[in-house]
Amino acid sequence: TYSLKTDLRLAASGIILNQDLTEDFDWLGIDRFTLEIVLRREFCLKFSNQVEWKCNSRVTELIVDRSLNIVKGVKYRSKKNTGSPLLEIYGDFIIDCTGHNTSSPKWLKEKFNLIVPTIQIHYGCGYVTCIGERFRTGDPSLDSVAVIGSSVNSPENNFGFIVTPMRTIDTTDHDSLGILATLAINCVNSEYPPNDSYENLLEWAKENLDQEYYAVLKSIKVCSPLLPYRRAVDARKYVETLGKKWPQNYILLGDAICALNPQYAQGMTHALRHARELGKIFGESCHMLKDISHIFNRRAAVVTEECWFASTANDWKTPTLKVIETHKNGEVKTYQR
Ligand SMILES: Cc1cc2nc3c(=O)[nH]c(=O)nc-3n(C[C@H](O)[C@H](O)[C@H](O)COP(=O)(O)OP(=O)(O)OC[C@H]3O[C@@H](n4cnc5c(N)ncnc54)[C@H](O)[C@@H]3O)c2cc1C
Numbered sequence: 001t002y003s004l005k006t007d008l009r010l011a012a013s014g015i016i017l018n019q020d021l022t023e024d025f026d027w028l029g030i031d032r033f034t035l036e037i038v039l040r041r042e043f044c045l046k047f048s049n050q051v052e053w054k055c056n057s058r059v060t061e062l063i064v065d066r067s068l069n070i071v072k073g074v075k076y077r078s079k080k081n082t083g084s085p086l087l088e089i090y091g092d093f094i095i096d097c098t099g100h101n102t103s104s105p106k107w108l109k110e111k112f113n114l115i116v117p118t119i120q121i122h123y124g125c126g127y128v129t130c131i132g133e134r135f136r137t138g139d140p141s142l143d144s145v146a147v148i149g150s151s152v153n154s155p156e157n158n159f160g161f162i163v164t165p166m167r168t169i170d171t172t173d174h175d176s177l178g179i180l181a182t183l184a185i186n187c188v189n190s191e192y193p194p195n196d197s198y199e200n201l202l203e204w205a206k207e208n209l210d211q212e213y214y215a216v217l218k219s220i221k222v223c224s225p226l227l228p229y230r231r232a233v234d235a236r237k238y239v240e241t242l243g244k245k246w247p248q249n250y251i252l253l254g255d256a257i258c259a260l261n262p263q264y265a266q267g268m269t270h271a272l273r274h275a276r277e278l279g280k281i282f283g284e285s286c287h288m289l290k291d292i293s294h295i296f297n298r299r300a301a302v303v304t305e306e307c308w309f310a311s312t313a314n315d316w317k318t319p320t321l322k323v324i325e326t327h328k329n330g331e332v333k334t335y336q337r
Pocket residue numbers: 057058059060097098099100102103127229232253254255256262265266267268269271
């Protein structure tokens with residue numbers, strides 16, 4: 001982990017944001033695959049004989065008792081053999097944490113005729129990401145920090161930049177900082193940076209990014225393909241507004257409830273705070289199982305609201321903004337600036 005106060009250099013519109021924090025925070029620099037392995041190991045160590053993994057499987061529908069408004073289980077099948085029969089699994093409490101493309105809205109409509117109110121904010125987000133070894137730029141204010149980032153501030157500045165460590169590496173090269181890092185250039189307003197070659201990206205960066213970020217990009221020895229990602233939107237489901245219409249023993253958690261602008265790196269914290277809240281509710285030992293999904297939806301909404309506000313405040317300023325709202329009655333409204 002890195003100190004947000006001293007190991008990072010985060011800027012917006014040329015102003016360094018993190019140096020005057022009254023309280024320090026840890027920044028976790030890790031790639032998602034390593035993180036997943038670490039989390040799974042922790043999980044197994046804690047609950048070894050209570051866990052059964054079902055890998056390479058896709059959940060395809062809910063098993064419900066509509067008259068009791070309860071989700072009792074799910075049907076799933078092997079991803080490797082899509083023609084295989086559906087299998088069933090039952091549980092006392094079922095958590096949908098299948099991310100922002102969750103099929104829950106579809107399943108809930110099919111099984112309970114329940115429409116989940118949603119909002120999607122399309123701000124033309126695009127990422128080009130790669131992995132590389134960091135080398136000295138010659139500028140101590142850049143070389144001394146582990147994380148360097150600058151956020152979008154549309155419409156004046158539609159590009160952001162972040163370099164964040166994944167792991168330290170042993171090296172005898174004195175010009176190397178000994179850091180394997182993820183580098184990402186992001187945009188809004190569909191002004192996508194090129195990803196066809198490093199040379200083109202570098203040339204583009206020279207024209208479109210501040211010189212210090214160009215210097216960091218130039219000093220990185222890229223060791224992966226340049227990966228584009230253009231599907232990120234702010235997407236929130238207002239599950240809490242459905243009250244007791246929401247089924248018992250079933251919740252959405254993390255991105256499944258709300259996907260946030262990746263630029264602010266809140267997604268993991270958001271999901272983990274949801275998980276902690278759920279743990280607290282079970283830990284309070286005074287709630288009936290049938291009430292837990294409703295209590296969770298209310299408390300999770302508070303967490304989501306905080307992250308949502310931070311995530312979307314700037315996105316509203318995007319010149320080509322598109323917003324799609326689905327109301328409780330099923331009416332869909334699209335607004336395009
Ligand atoms: C470009 C980009 C950069 C990001 N950078 C950061 C960052 O720096 N820091 C940060 O905190 N967050 C970041 N995020 C956000 C972060 O990735 C997400 O918030 C986080 O992964 C959400 O976790 P989750 O478990 O809710 O969903 P996911 O990580 O999406 O996991 C969902 C899982 O469910 C599986 N699944 C889907 N459908 C089914 C099904 N029907 N049956 C069974 N399994 C299914 C999927 O295969 C997947 O493994 C970034 C996101 C993007 C797009």
